[in-house]
Amino acid sequence: MKIPLSWLREFTDVQLTAEQLAEALTLRGLEVRGVERWGANWNKMVVGELLEVGPHPKADRLQLTKVRIGDGPILNIVCGARNIAAGQRIPVALVGAEMPDGRRIERAEKMGVASEGMLCSGQELDATDDGDGILILDPSAPLGVPLVDYLGEDVIDVDVKPNRGDLLSILGLAREVGAITGAPVAYAARPLKEGGDAVAAGLALRVADEALAPHVVLRVVDGLKVAASPDRVQMRLKAAGLRSISNVVDATNYIMLELGKPTHAFDRAKVGDTVQIRLAKKGESLETLDHEVRSLDATDLVVADERAALALAGVMGGASSEVAPSTTSVIIESAIFAPTSVRRTAQRHNLRSEASHRFERGQERRLAVLGADQVAALLTEWAGGLARSGRLVSGAEEVPAATLNFRPARVRALLGVALTDDEQVALLGTIGISAEAAADATKIVVTPKRSLSAAKGSARAVRVPSWRSDLEIEADLAEEVARLYGYERIPTSIPSADLPPHRPSPTLLRDRVRRLLADAGLHEVVTHALVSAAQAELWSEPTALVTGSLAASEGAAGGASIVLKNPLSADHDRLRQSLLPSLLDRVDANLRYGATSGAIFEVGRGYGSTKGVPSEWTRLAIAVWGEREQGAPSAGATRWNLDELKRLLAQVAHLVGERPAYGASIDSAVLHPGINAGITGDRFAGLLGELHPASPTWRDEPRVLLAEVAIAGLRSGRLDVAQVSLPPTTPPVTRDIALLIPAATTVGHVVDVARKSVSRATAVELFDLFAGAPLAPGERSAGLRFTFQPSATGADDEAITAELAAFEGAVLRACGARIRGVEGQ
Amino acid sequence: MDLAALEKQLRTLQADAATRxxxxxxxxxxxxxxxxLxxxxxxxxxxxxxxxxxPADDRPKIGVVANEVRAALDASVTARRVALSAGELLERIERERVDATTPGPAPRIGSLHPIPETIAAIAEIMASFGFVVAEGEEIEDDVTNFQLLNIPEDHPSRDLWDTLYLQEPGRLLRTHTSPGQIRTMQAGGPPIRVILPGRCFRYEAVDASHGFxxxxxxxxxxxxGATLADLKGILDELAKGLFGSAARTRFRxxxxxxxEPSVAVDVSWPGSxxxxxxxxxxxxVHPVVLENGGIDPETHQGFAFGxxxxxxxxxxHDIPDLRAFLENDLRFLAGFR
Structure with missing residues (x-):
């Protein structure tokens, strides 16, 4: 809401500068978005006086003028306008001035005569819509002063919160200013002269639904002439951010800004004999003022006549009854509409107007009559009309004043400030919330649904001003007391009592994982959760990988992709299931930025829906590409490869006490079918591999390696407290077993069988892998090293030997692999 | 062989060995x-x-001589070894010499993203006042995201949040972390001290200071008994924790x-x-919200912030454009190592 200060000063005395006022309003909860000097772009423009106006020797269109601008030399200016005469005061753009449209004023020859400046029209100043004539100033305008000092305006832009509809008006803001300055606030209503026929002659009002339109007022003004508004009105509206339309429309807008009361003017000649306020009929349509034809819904409230809908009530007028240059008589409709109804209609038609904005926030009942009268008064003043006597009125003009009780002790307890009962009441009084003499004020409204009885004498009563319908409960008054007292004066303390029991942070493990990877040289990223359909289709995590308790704690990926109803764009219209598409998107971006190598990770959520029930899961995703090691010529270039990625994963898995087990290949659109593996485990599961060569983000160099894993506790787990036993004095022993693995068998499978069947081994490592002659094609020889920790007595030697023997059988059965030899002690 | 001959042999050996x-x-x-030897x-x-x-009498005598020769040769060997090994060490050093002034491989320094790290910084400060961390779901329902927070349907205050809705009726992406207030209160009664960090979504065009x-x-x-004064105290400490102990706060x-009452907090610090x-x-916390969370607003009160x-x-970090956070340019991220 933009407030020109001169307008504010019509209702209360303001000695503060615009900046001081902005600061004071901000500290009282009326956040000022900005302070501007309207007219500040009028540089090198001053008030001048026309001394002479005469014909141009060579051009009939032009006139020669002599202009005085104070004590300086008289200027010769050539002018094309016809509305000027000697003795007038006018705005003069001096040589060197820059016009609001960017044009520069130079000394110029115009048809052989030198011109030392320009006389300005309102349009050229971007002050009024009149481009035909020069803007004629008041004869009292001070000669020679900069134009901005005479016509300029300080404008404060206040961000009005949704609960304070009363502040969407100059008068409402004046009340707040008065509370700050202590100066009185008064609204002097313009007197209205009525005459001619009674308004009821030939016009009736019928309100079909009083719940949606509890109060409607109509006036009629005859004999008016539609024209441009007076210059000062146009400039004031412009400073307040509204466009000038015509004197009739401007009058309604002027009162809307001044009182916060939207009204609408209908061309009387285009309306029948009955103004109806009713719900729209099925199939009815209406062309609104923006020339959109809107098909109406049966819950839209309309203003209509006996034939058709004329306007969307509280939202926008209709084209058929629009005020036109030919209009001579108007009906002014000033009503109270149900806020919810107006809001729904405005939303349904995606049609937010200054009027609907105000109706949605509630309207003070008494403004209906006042608004209609004030618009009528302005029309008689600006358009020469005559108001018919009387009004057509439906519903009560006033509602009983509300009183509200509060417990000053409760306010003290809530704010933590020692304000006496009387001080609190006095503070409320400054904003018009006046004390009521109610000895038996005991009913306290705690919430709209809950009231209680206060101890006798503990509560005070106040009368809520008619414009403050936002004040409904005791806490609302506590806020007013705090606001008017000043938040800056409330003391500062630290709460001391009632600590809740300790709960470990859900991010403990997550933070360990993040730190580990950052220390290993990876960069953490945070990417979009909203992705495109193409990105989402790239991926569906095989749900079989994350199972059991891990799926229960971290969420099983899967279900349907969750799509937005109102996406901002197709690029971000659904929630990701996997993190990899958004991670890949960032790999691609960084390759474009020239990062030929990189390593990134994200701990984030995936989302899916199963039978309409949404679920969210937390995953770690990694993408690495290019060189792993840089600046080490001795070591040669080391590129990211599967083993290095597995080393990272093993380090992460170690945090949850697990060694990743790599299993069957994953069928996915994003992973290279020949370079990938699934990871299964109770606490660490997922997949890894190289980017699929058919992926849109794939390129020959560098190759991109990816992994996405679920980790037990990543979402909310704590770190386990390690349970350790003291090691025996005997050293560990190792057994190396060489195996011949047939072509169809994976090493991962063999290692898995080894880990499961040799349960006494504290570690099973692959220390050698060989293929080629003398082995048959596809065959491989693998060396597995088993580490055992014998007890001090050596009593388990036989058991170890037995387990290894059992492994020999198991690996042959399960994998077709044969033992080639055993070594070790 | 007599004594003299043996002794002579030993002496000859000694002289010859000394030379060798x-x-x-x-x-x-x-x-x-x-x-x-x-x-x-x-x-x-x-x-x-x-x-x-x-003869038996001579045997000890030749023993004395032999020991003498042995000791002398041993001493010569030791002395010679010292001399030789000093030279050999120098030679070895020269042989093994490398240029150790090469810059070495680039450090593998990763980084933690400023968004989770800022959350962690806030959590750490608040932990010192007994606030624990909890996290909620990002897919919310209209009831918890709005209605229970005293934002009824068709209320103009809804204009403060432009919402991304799911196709499923009533479901949306949370527009703020505030529904966590309701969920926390419903999950357990007071005393409550909790912070709820997380991702939020809005129907909002992207620019330097906004994102969806x-x-x-x-x-x-x-x-x-928590009061507005307590709110001021805690948030002043939070601001000082984040922006330095010289930071000042303004409450309005x-x-x-x-x-209810609602507060906006401004901060200013040397160099801001x-x-x-x-x-x-x-x-x-609004009494209606307490009530919706199952807490009696007559016996308990408190404050919330977001x-x-x-x-x-x-x-x-003096970052002029919010889009950098989701852009994840490695050159930007490298600044947070």
Whole structure:
């Protein structure tokens, strides 16, 4: 809401500068978005006086003028306008001035005569819509002063919160200013002269639904002439951010800004004999003022006549009854509409107007009559009309004043400030919330649904001003007391009592994982959760990988992709299931930025829906590409490869006490079918591999390696407290077993069988892998090293030997692999 | 063989060995020479084999001589070894010399993203006042995201949140972390001190200070006697923790449907660019919200606050454009190592 200060000063005395006022309003909860000097772009423009106006020797269109601008030399200016005469005061753009449209004023020859400046029209100043004539100033305008000092305006832009509809008006803001300055606030209503026929002659009002339109007022003004508004009105509206339309429309807008009361003017000649306020009929349509034809819904409230809908009530007028240059008589409709109804209609038609904005926030009942009268008064003043006597009125003009009780002790307890009962009441009084003499004020409204009885004498009563319908409960008054007292004066303390029991942070493990990877040289990223359909289709995590308790704690990926109803764009219209598409998107971006190598990770959520029930899961995703090691010529270039990625994963898995087990290949659109593996485990599961060569983000160099894993506790787990036993004095022993693995068998499978069947081994490592002659094609020889920790007595030697023997059988059965030899002690 | 002949043999050996020891070219040669002279099967031992032929009286005498020769040769070998090994060490050093001034491989330094790290910084500060971390779901329902927070359907205050809705009726992406207030209160009664960080979504065009995905941290304290003064105290400490102990805070009335009174908090610190910067919204929990959370507003009260993580991170790290956080340019991220 933009407030020109001169307008504010019509209702209360303001000695503060615009900046001081902005600061004071901000500290009282009326956040000022900005302070501007309207007219500040009028540089090198001053008030001048026309001394002479005469014909141009060579051009009939032009006139020669002599202009005085104070004590300086008289200027010769050539002018094309016809509305000027000697003795007038006018705005003069001096040589060197820059016009609001960017044009520069130079000394110029115009048809052989030198011109030392320009006389300005309102349009050229971007002050009024009149481009035909020069803007004629008041004869009292001070000669020679900069134009901005005479016509300029300080404008404060206040961000009005949704609960304070009363502040969407100059008068409402004046009340707040008065509370700050202590100066009185008064609204002097313009007197209205009525005459001619009674308004009821030939016009009736019928309100079909009083719940949606509890109060409607109509006036009629005859004999008016539609024209441009007076210059000062146009400039004031412009400073307040509204466009000038015509004197009739401007009058309604002027009162809307001044009182916060939207009204609408209908061309009387285009309306029948009955103004109806009713719900729209099925199939009815209406062309609104923006020339959109809107098909109406049966819950839209309309203003209509006996034939058709004329306007969307509280939202926008209709084209058929629009005020036109030919209009001579108007009906002014000033009503109270149900806020919810107006809001729904405005939303349904995606049609937010200054009027609907105000109706949605509630309207003070008494403004209906006042608004209609004030618009009528302005029309008689600006358009020469005559108001018919009387009004057509439906519903009560006033509602009983509300009183509200509060417990000053409760306010003290809530704010933590020692304000006496009387001080609190006095503070409320400054904003018009006046004390009521109610000895038996005991009913306290705690919430709209809950009231209680206060101890006798503990509560005070106040009368809520008619414009403050936002004040409904005791806490609302506590806020007013705090606001008017000043938040800056409330003391500062630290709460001391009632600590809740300790709960470990859900991010403990997550933070360990993040730190580990950052220390290993990876960069953490945070990417979009909203992705495109193409990105989402790239991926569906095989749900079989994350199972059991891990799926229960971290969420099983899967279900349907969750799509937005109102996406901002197709690029971000659904929630990701996997993190990899958004991670890949960032790999691609960084390759474009020239990062030929990189390593990134994200701990984030995936989302899916199963039978309409949404679920969210937390995953770690990694993408690495290019060189792993840089600046080490001795070591040669080391590129990211599967083993290095597995080393990272093993380090992460170690945090949850697990060694990743790599299993069957994953069928996915994003992973290279020949370079990938699934990871299964109770606490660490997922997949890894190289980017699929058919992926849109794939390129020959560098190759991109990816992994996405679920980790037990990543979402909310704590770190386990390690349970350790003291090691025996005997050293560990190792057994190396060489195996011949047939072509169809994976090493991962063999290692898995080894880990499961040799349960006494504290570690099973692959220390050698060989293929080629003398082995048959596809065959491989693998060396597995088993580490055992014998007890001090050596009593388990036989058991170890037995387990290894059992492994020999198991690996042959399960994998077709044969033992080639055993070594070790 | 008599005594004299044996002694002469020993002396001859001594003289000859002394020359050879002095001529030894390396410690390896010397070791070999040493054992050939002094070892179990060395020359001295060999000579002493003839001792059996001597009369018993002479045997101790030749023993004395042999020990003397052995000691002398041993000393010569030791002396020669010292001399040789000093030279050999120098030679080895030269042989092994490398240029150790090469810059070495680039460090593998990763980084932690400023958004989770800013959240962690806030969590750490608040932990010192007994606030624990909890996290909620990002897919919410209209009831918890709005209605229970005293934002009814068709209320103009809904205009404060432009919402991304799911196709499923009533479901949406949370527009703020505030529904966590309701869920926390419903999950357990007071006393409550909790912060709720997380990702939020809004139907909002992207520019330098807005995004449709962003992060917030909600804070909630409910007990029997927390006051607006307590809110000021805690949030002042939070601001000082984030912006330095010289930071100053300014509290002014704000508007949120779920707090009453509502507070907007501005901060300014030495070196801050534009005077007062708004960093968070807060207020005393609205009695309707307490009631919706199952807490009696007559016996308990408290305060809540919510802050935008991106905004805090921008101010702390002097980042002019919020889009950098989701852009994840490695050159940008490398600044947070």
């Amino acid at each position: 020891i002095a001529a030894a070219a390396s410690t390896a040669d010397l070791d070999e020479l040493g054992s050939s 002094l070892g179990k099967r060395g020359a001295i031992t060999e000579i002493l084999r003839g001792i059996g032929a001597l 995905e962003f992060h917030q941290v909600e804070g909630l304290l409910v007990d029997r 009335p704000g508007y949120y449907p779920f707090t 660019k534009d005077g007062w910067m708004t960093i968070l919204g807060a207020g005393m 802050l935008g993580v991106e905004r805090i991170a921008m101010l702390r």
